[in-house]
Each structure stands twice: as C-alpha cells, then as structure tokens.
Amino acid sequence: SFELTQPPAVSVSPGQTANITCSGDKLGDKYACWYQQKPGQSPVLAIYQNTYRPSGIPERFSGSHSGNTATLTISGTQAMDEADYFCQAWDSNTGVFGGGTKLTVL
Amino acid sequence: QVQLQQWGAGLLKPSETLSLICGVYGESVSVYYWSWFRQPPGKGLEWIGAIDQGGSPNYNPSLKTRVTISLDTSENQFSLKLRSVTAADTAVYYCARAPPLGPDWGFEYWGQGTLVTVSS
Numbered sequence: 001s002f003e004l005t006q007p008p009a010v011s012v013s014p015g016q017t018a019n020i021t022c023s024g025d026k027l028g029d030k031y032a033c034w035y036q037q038k039p040g041q042s043p044v045l046a047i048y049q050n051t052y053r054p055s056g057i058p059e060r061f062s063g064s065h066s067g068n069t070a071t072l073t074i075s076g077t078q079a080m081d082e083a084d085y086f087c088q089a090w091d092s093n094t095g096v097f098g099g100g101t102k103l104t105v106l
Numbered sequence: 107q108v109q110l111q112q113w114g115a116g117l118l119k120p121s122e123t124l125s126l127i128c129g130v131y132g133e134s135v136s137v138y139y140w141s142w143f144r145q146p147p148g149k150g151l152e153w154i155g156a157i158d159q160g161g162s163p164n165y166n167p168s169l170k171t172r173v174t175i176s177l178d179t180s181e182n183q184f185s186l187k188l189r190s191v192t193a194a195d196t197a198v199y200y201c202a203r204a205p206p207l208g209p210d211w212g213f214e215y216w217g218q219g220t221l222v223t224v225s226s
Contacts, residue, residue, distance in 0.1 A: 033212040042216040042217065042218060043202075048210070093164050094167060095156070096153070100150045
C-alpha cells in the first residue's frame, strides 16, 4: 500500500530555515499537500499541488518536489510556526497522510 | 467567506453508529468537493472519505464497509455515518472542503472538529 514517511521531529532556531521532508514510492507521480496543525486547532492548508501557497499563508512557506520526495521549507522560521506538519497525497483515489512532523522552534 | 460548522453525538457505546453533520455556510454544497477526516488523540490524520459536488462518494478502503457519506442539497450540508463503532474509532472528526477541481488542490476550509468517544 502507498505510504508517506516524514521525520517525527525537526528542530530549528528562530530566523533559520526548516526543511521537512515527505517521501513515498511513486510520490513523484502525484501532487503533495502540506497541512499545519497547532494544538487544539483544525489543520490549515499550507501548500497544495507541491508548490502552491494558498492566500493568507506567509511567503516564508514554500514547497518543492524532487524524485519521490516532497519538501516543505520554512524560511526565517518564527516562533508561531511551531506546530505539527502533515504531508498528504492521493493514491488510487485514496487520501494518504504522512505520520506528521513536530516542528520545534528553539 | 465559507464556514463549516459540524455537529453530532460525542459519546457512543460500542456497536452504535456515529453520525455527524457538516453545515456549509456561504456557498453551495453543489459546487465543491467535500471530505471527512479523523485524528485519534495524540496521533496523525486519517482520510475517511469524500463526496463530490454531484453526490458521488469515495471511501477509504480501510473503512469502506462501515462508512456512508451523503450530500443534502436542500439543507446545504453533508453527513458522515460510521457503523459498528469500537474504541478504535475514538477520535476528533473533521469535515473539510476542496475546490471544485478536486482534492489535489487541497482542503482549504475545515470544520471546528468534533471529539467522538466510544466507550461502554
């Protein structure tokens, strides 16, 4: 079955760049989305179709895709970016999520 | 600005049916693509299923035998039913909306979440 793998945790210092990866077999043939979720809140769409940013999402958030790995990059990371991040893609009309990455800004 | 407001029973006994409704305000359910997700306490997100603007559903194979998602255009809402629940179905359930072009464009609008607990 199709699976997406993310690192469980990533740490970054304020102002630095955070990279969160998402890998999966044949992910290169699919579109990836990224969701941000803060404790007790509903997820927020941060990136769709690998690289596009919805309105209202800060420009410091960007997405890229190379081979079977999608990457969410947060440039100039701020304390407010501390959250869980989930990648998601579709395989045979089934939505699949990565296990999530806890981003700590310290 | 679209708003999704969800409601339903928060405490169920094993073998009962989970029933949630997602009310859509600010736009028509007949235009967009709708989905349900869930998140067990302290765990990741899981896609349950979806329904398109024409009312055609699509379910996660792992839940397909127990799930029904339907569209109610007269009330401008869509619903989730999950039969024969067990403790493993305890989770926060979310409804969400994707653009008419479909889920590849991402789910930009989400309901507030409903905690459903299954316990005897």
